[in-house]
Amino acid sequence: MTTQPRIALDDLTSDALDQLYDRLAALENGARERSALLEEARDALEAAGINEAHGGESWPRLVPAIEELAADRAGWKARFERVQERVGELEAEGVRHRADNARLTAGQCTDSRAMCEQHHAPPVDGCPYPRCRAARATGRAATA
Structure with missing residues (x-):
């Protein structure tokens, strides 16, 4: 059996392939996080006895609400990261101001x-x- 010769990937193809692998990893991480959130929510509902109080049928009806909460959580997480970035910028600006003030004389x-x-x-x-x-x-x- 003969094999096809391997074609060397150029930088553009290699970069595109790396981006696809990164996206796949992000999607897999998101699916794992979603699954973990759903399991955590289900366990909390079962621990609270909500599922049994509704005849065991509430879980499927609550999945959309849980997914909405997960989306809200992702939005708040992104907002928190933006705030953290801004805090870092302000701290750097404070350092610059302190350095400028250190070289001034009184008054x-x-x-x-x-x-x-x-x-x-x-x-x-x-x-x-x-x-x-x-x-x-x-x-x-x-x-x-």
Whole structure:
């Protein structure tokens, strides 16, 4: 028996195949999660005695409601992840602000510091930054 020669996959085909495998894995994980949620809900209903109270017929009628709750759960999970991402962005911004504040002297605002840093090599009249005023008085550069 002869075998067909193997054709090497180009990058595009390989990437598409990887995407298909990733999607298959995501679908399988979703099916497992859905099954686990349904089993958990069924166990909770049975433990509460709801199924027997309705003559044992409530389980099939409750599946759509359980699936709706699972979809809501997925939506809230996605929203939580977006909030967590935003919290990370805000924490990074806070770190940047703390670093900026650490380089300021007492009573100095960021605008005056930025203005002075733009022209601190030669002192400039009207600059509110104390080092720039001192440099004008002594005639030296405002950098230390």
